[in-house]
Amino acid sequence: MAEQNGARLTAVASEEDRAGQAHFDEIIAKDSRIEPRDWMPEAYRKGLTRQVSQHAHSEIIGMQPEANWITRAPSLKRKAILMAKVQDEAGHGLYLYSAAETLGTPRDTLNDQLLSGRAKYSSIFNYPARTWADMGAIGWLVDGAAIANQVPLCRASYGPYGRAMVRICKEESFHQRQGFEILLELANGTEAQKKMAQDAVDRFYEPALMMFGPPDADSPNSQQSMEWNIKRFSNDDLRQRFVGMIVEQAKVLGLTLPDPELRFDEETGQWIHQDLNWDEFKAVISGNGPCNAQRLARRREAHENGAWVREAAAAYAAQQAEKVA
DSSP: OEEEETTEEEEOOOHHHHHHHHHHHHHHHTTOOBOTTSOOOHHHHHHHHHHHHHHHHHHHHTHHHHHTTTTTSSSHHHHHHHHHHHHHHHHHHHHHHHHHHTTTOOHHHHHHHHHTTOSOOOGGGGSOOOSTHHHHHIIIIIHHHHHHHHGGGGGOSBHHHHHHHHHHHHHHHHHHHHHHHHHHHHHTSOHHHHHHHHHHHHHHHHHHHHTTOSOGGGOHHHHHHHHTTSOSSOHHHHHHHHHHHHHHHHHHHTOOOSOTTOEEETTTTEEEOOOOOHHHHHHIIIIISTTHHHHHHHHHHHHHHTHHHHHHHHHHHHHHHHHHO
């Protein structure tokens, strides 16, 4: 049903939609939670599907740079820890795909969006992991940035997403400590080991700061996301928190953050850091990073090689359904 509004045709909300919108607004105002069966605006559903599925894609693609180092880890203990971490990331992806599915988009569709390159994932995973020290830098900086970004999401207004984040954040905190411990051991090792640790931090520092997204002025979705209580803090606020966290930890490590402009401004209460290369960020997000093509090719290969598993699971489910019938 539509009514004419000047030269435009505007849909007229049904009584059900008006009641649903009122109920949605009331839940958001009370800082309570929207559940899958609740009415929600299409923009909320669409935006949340994009955010949660991109988060899931990031967890799945993020397995690659670390899985590549499992066989080359320097000890059996390190191999076992890294293997457990990669398994954790797979689990995070599954939690998040399940949460995204409750918004009405099938997992096959979400997966197709990733494999076709239409869906995005975190830009950080398009950088290569060149040395064992990179496992430390990824754990300390990348998982550290993830924690700073994701802990507030435990209070996201969408119930399945917020609840999934609780367990994910607990596991990510182990990952961050694992990375810190790797760097600490290298930084207190030989000169060559300390140099390798510093090189890894130098390469991952700026991409880690970019993980929070573009500056607030260039992030059109952030304000709406905060009004809907999905995000609790802006990109720049989260980046500030993260910088404050790693400055003190870098001192413990005995390593230097590669940022000559880094300082705390007493007057503004803000951390000042160097300008980030947002042109590079946009290029990596657009598919032109160092490892974009490699990551997606590997993911497509894994999907194709896993076809027999999906077929076997579907056949087993059909057999069980026949027994019940």
